[in-house]
Amino acid sequence: DSGVTQTPKHLITATGQRVTLRCSPRSGDLSVYWYQQSLDQGLQFLIHYYNGEERAKGNILERFSAQQFPDLHSELNLSSLELGDSALYFCASSQAGGPLHNEQFFGPGTRLTVL
Amino acid sequence: AQSVTQPDIHITVSEGASLELRCNYSYGATPYLFWYVQSPGQGLQLLLKYFSGDTLVQGIKGFEAEFKRSQSSFNLRKPSVHWSDAAEYFCAVEPGTYKYIFGTGTRLKVLA
Numbered sequence: 001d002s003g004v005t006q007t008p009k010h011l012i013t014a015t016g017q018r019v020t021l022r023c024s025p026r027s028g029d030l031s032v033y034w035y036q037q038s039l040d041q042g043l044q045f046l047i048h049y050y051n052g053e054e055r056a057k058g059n060i061l062e063r064f065s066a067q068q069f070p071d072l073h074s075e076l077n078l079s080s081l082e083l084g085d086s087a088l089y090f091c092a093s094s095q096a097g098g099p100l101h102n103e104q105f106f107g108p109g110t111r112l113t114v115l
Numbered sequence: 116a117q118s119v120t121q122p123d124i125h126i127t128v129s130e131g132a133s134l135e136l137r138c139n140y141s142y143g144a145t146p147y148l149f150w151y152v153q154s155p156g157q158g159l160q161l162l163l164k165y166f167s168g169d170t171l172v173q174g175i176k177g178f179e180a181e182f183k184r185s186q187s188s189f190n191l192r193k194p195s196v197h198w199s200d201a202a203e204y205f206c207a208v209e210p211g212t213y214k215y216i217f218g219t220g221t222r223l224k225v226l227a
Contacts, residue, residue, distance in 0.1 A: 042220065045215050058214050106160070107158050
């Protein structure tokens with residue numbers, strides 16, 4: 001158990017819908033990272049937040065957005081869902097403001113299925 | 116463009132045999148290098164990392180990796196594989212941009 005929690009574990013929805021994925025980092029960690037893992041794209045970095053502020057953006061679609069709240073939990077919002085958004089979405093956390101010299105601890109993931 | 120290549124999609128070894136998983140990266144300078152393992156239905160766990168210094172890095176679960184600058188490689192090794200090592204292994208680089216770039220992964224199967 002990494003100490004990072006993600007809810008829900010599974011999510012099944014229809015095209016065009018909007019969903020919210022939630023992540024609670026390890027106690028004391030200020031950074032939250034979101035990743036998407038799909039069969040065709042592999043594991044891709046989406047976005048990084050540090051203490052409530054966006055720190056880095058990866059291959060995140062405009063239909064996707066994220067935020068980190070004052071209690072440091074984070075939410076990833078996916079809208080106008082398409083079949084191709086079906087994937088495993090991971091959240092990771094680390095202590096400091098960047099991945100350098102800081103191990104990222106991964107949650108168990110949320111499996112999103114878009115029908 | 117920065118990239119990470121794991122040329123072996125699947126590898127099968129017998130329990131007790133040695134293992135080497137290959138990782139090559141494309142980047143102008145030396146990035147920060149990582150190996151992660153993902154067991155079925157689990158998130159990723161860090162095995163080891165390289166930032167600088169000794170090019171042979173020891174990790175958890177008996178794994179080690181060697182950084183070779185001339186070959187732009189960071190191969191993962193284990194002298195004797197256990198059945199519990201069956202998982203997917205990912206090499207990742209962080210080229211100083213706060214963004215991890217992952218390889219496509221190598222799925223390891225261990226024969227009893």
